[in-house]
Amino acid sequence: MPSLGADMEAGTLVEQLVHPGDPVKRGDIIAAVETQKGAIEIEVFEDGILQEWLVDLGTKVPVGAPLAVVQTEGEAQTKAEPVPKVVVPKEDMMVVDYETPTQPKPHAAPQSGDRPRITPAARRRAAQQGIDLTSFHSKGTISLSDIEALGTKPKPAPMSDMRTAIAAAMSRSKREIPHYYLSHTVDLTTADEFITQTNADRAPEDRLLLGAVYAKAIAKALKKYGEFNGHFTDDAFHQSDAVHLGLAINIRSGGLVAPALFDTDSKSLDVLMIAMRDLVERVRAGRFRARELSDATITLTSLGDRGVDQLYGVIYPPQVAIVGLGTPRLLPAIHEGEVTARLTATLTLAADHRVSDGHRGALFLKAIDKYLQRPDTL
Amino acid sequence: MTRQEIETAISKELNRIAPEIDMDDIDRGEDLREEFDIDSMDFLKLVTALGKIFRVEIPEADYGQIGSFNALADYMAGKVAT
Known part of the structure; x- marks a missing residue:
């Protein structure tokens, strides 16, 4: 699964355009991958024969995972030592060390001395529901039940994949x-x-x-x-x-x-x-x-x-x-x-x-x- | 080709470019590109398609005459008639 941008961490294989055993040429489109930004065509970077698909249609795999095995022409003759090239096109182009915001991180509590104590579960729920912890004037530790007692506020609609991708790339840009x-x-x-x-x-x-x-x-x-x-x-x-x-x-x-x-x-x-x-x-x-x-x-x-x-x-x-x-x-x-x-x-x-x-x-x-x-x- | 057929053909091409826009929601006398939110590339695509469908030439110099849906339909009707 190639990295198709700094913000991508996984993709779904949606089309296999070449059958196992078929010859492939560098530059051929051999697959399509569904990402946050739409369907992307995947090129092969080697001449050879597509030996097998390693990923089934409809399967979502992380960036870097091999999609298929391509046997290059030289290797076809010497089966004793098969060193099949794995199709991971252009993986080197992008460094994906970036966390995408699919899991909302808990909001950091205000950095003042009297910040409220809160259990991890409560903190996570508060972050998910966008609850401002500074509004709490609890004497003790805020627990999950305290958060739940606030009632289930309607959560904002989840961002579309496209918006998530833009948010990730632009946040990284402005941060770095x-x-x-x-x-x-x-x-x-x-x-x-x-x-x-x-x-x-x-x-x-x-x-x-x-x-x-x-x-x-x-x-x-x-x-x-x-x-x-x-x-x-x-x-x-x-x-x-x-x-x-x-x-x-x-x-x-x-x-x-x-x-x-x-x-x-x-x-x-x-x-x-x-x-x-x-x-x-x-x-x-x-x-x-x-x-x-x-x-x-x-x-x-x-x-x-x-x-x-x-x-x-x-x-x-x-x-x-x-x-x-x-x-x-x-x-x-x-x-x-x-x-x-x-x-x-x-x-x-x-x-x-x-x-x-x-x-x-x-x-x-x-x-x-x-x-x-x-x-x-x- | 009747006026109705011309309008239907234009609507079909516009729908291809701007599928989310309902013909009933637009003002046919207002700026076509504003109404359908189409950019210069979309507009070029529209002109290319209409030129082929109606087998007429639409020179760039005539763009000023096809500013609204109604104006475009009038223009096409005039071209097809001649």
Whole structure:
């Protein structure tokens, strides 16, 4: 069971797409796993023959548990010494040392000297029911029956899996990552005109959106400002050569995910747009690949054209930066010495102070701005 | 193709994109994207689908004419008629 994000601790095998004895090639989709974020397709990382499934359909197993045994081609001949490779794709990408909040921890009592004494069972029940222990003025020790005597207050509805996953990742982010924030106003008139011109004689399926221009401009800027592109794991920053831009995508039923647009830096705008359409469509259908969730190296969150002026993102661990784009608006601006209406948006950066400083962050945002002014070169 | 058929086809595509929105709950004269909570990617998907169903071209320059459900239905009716 691969780790599909820092917040995941188990998954349920819901599809076995390959039968035992079937040949598999690196990159083949061999299974689907149901997680908090939807159904995820699992790729195999080796050529060989799928020997057997170790996990039955519908079974929930923890991250790291082997799902299947793949016999690689060399081993097939020498059965005497079978060292079957266990399919645990990308387990190394994420360090899962994180406790998810499925078991609510008891609230710590106030740290004053006269805090009430309470039995462990009572403390747990109080935490589950959200009872404030400071409201107790008990002389002795609070017992379970004292808590139960308060009556069964209706418990708040349990969080959805999606909300639980977001809560876990964002809590970890705010606990571990010292964020700093920068903001920069960008003129998107040129980029917008470029899109309009490009799309003028194109069929809808070939049209570009501004989002593709944002993605490419960020990817190009990252070539020079690599300290915003990578993962912070094991107390060190590991810069990534390739840019896998995570796209924050809103899910209609609630929540969001930010799967990766692979190799954003090396794709043309047209290819990038096709990849974005495909990704958004699959995400909204609740189906994406394991690597798309674990391998993003930086995230873009764009409010689109029906949002508000600006946003400051929360970094998705173990990434170290998130770029935000507010809703573009026509605003009066001074352009070539004249006050004119220009399409204007606020570009923001939240970045990890363990890895970079505001000075470099500012240069990074300016570099994105520079590329946004030259969309034809992207 | 009757006006009713056009509206049914548009409703069907919108339902595919925004399944949780009931056609009875929306204001057909108001901003389509607000009413259905659809973003630019959804809108592009809608235009792509409608272009194929009705076999018409919907240039980006015409987006201003298809701002509400009613306006979109009018636009499509006009396109299909010509």
